[in-house]
Amino acid sequence: MRIYIRSTIFQLWLVIKNGEEIPMKKVGETTVPKTENEFDAEDIKKIENYAKAINILYCAVNPDDYRKISCCTTAKEMWDKLEVTYEGTDQVREAKIDFLTQEYEMFRMKEGEKIDDMFDRFSKIINDLHALKKTYTNKDLVRKILRSLTPEWRSKADAIYESIGVSNVTIDGLRGNLKTYESTILTPSLDEQKKKGI
Template identity: 40%
Template sequence: MHDYLMAEDSELWDIILDGPFVPTRTNTETEKLEVKPTKEYTETDRKAIEKGLKVKKILICGIEPDEYNCVSSHETAKEIWEAFLTAHEGTSQVKQSKIDMLTTEYELFRMKDDESIQDTNTRFTSIINELHSLGEIISIVPHLLTVFCLREQIRNLVLYLFFSGLLVFISVTIM
């Protein structure tokens, strides 16, 4: 979503982060800022408000009815975005629990006896991608050495990597 909004207009993402633009004026009697009445909006004020509405429209038009029901009560794009984050990532405690669960799944990951290399790779990549989406970066190379530790599996892995173009030459000594 970030990239899409930045491509549309770089100010749109700022509206999600900072909240909507609210036109204000200084009250001449109290010297305090107050919200401008609509009839005093300038062209610049109107354009800034329109950008906020554009972001809200982009967020709302890209979701399904069930998600819409969860965010329809929110007034601003920032509130909608925060509701999306909570719904999809959860609170910081939920996020940490997901990271812990996926890290354990990663650490215990092994190739199943009846599983192809491609299926193993798909499962493994899914775990890594989920961790990455939660902000957890893991080095996969050391772990791959333990995942594919059986001789037959090593042979299958080498063949898979060779035929997929990921491996040009390898010298392996099996003890």
Template identity: 40%
Template structure:
């Protein structure tokens, strides 16, 4: 339920006035609508509580959990174009990975693991060649 609020955005209790929807007054909310608004506040609280000072400064002007999540997603992962570029670079690094004779096995393994883990983080499938 909370994740739905973060992904889809809040649903504020509304009423129809002269064929348009306007937010209801707090005293007009049903029990179900009160619970929904409490969940919206809880989702925002959870996201804000988990942030450091720098991230909080970035999202402090956001009005709801969806806005916070969307802004954090862009800050940490970038736009779709940035993601595609990162994936392309990682695939290139993976395909061109070579053992450096001057590098120890542990450093080489760490670098290769980093490439593979970052590709998995972008949900990229790594196929084994036969």
């Protein structure tokens, strides 16, 4: 949703993130809010952006989320409520990061699993961590995948380590490399072994 809002009108994102500033005026030594009749063109533009920010959030959420934020009076208040709903408090966010980090560390290819299926599971963990602002370098991801492969992939993993190295391959390049190996060498070899009854 952040990207959608930023790409629509970036000023609306700033209103949502930072909150509204009520147009003020100085009366003697104190500052008081301006009345609508006292708004200048800049004030009107700000007020319009506040309303647009609220509207964009209303339009971007599903009916259940709409009910959660409909009682809020500012776009920032709405955003904060949505953030807690989907990302949780800082404590919940840390617990999610801990859980997902453990999933990442324990990640292994399942016996007989296809490369695409393994990468889909791995990508879900990585994307969930990324959403919580925990990221890994490409080198770490490649190394993790190569260490996670089942024994029949060991020779291919060793060949990648020795010939290309983990620093010179992207995670997408690795996926393509492993898929090619799976379809041209590994799968036919396993099928042949099954036919022979080995």
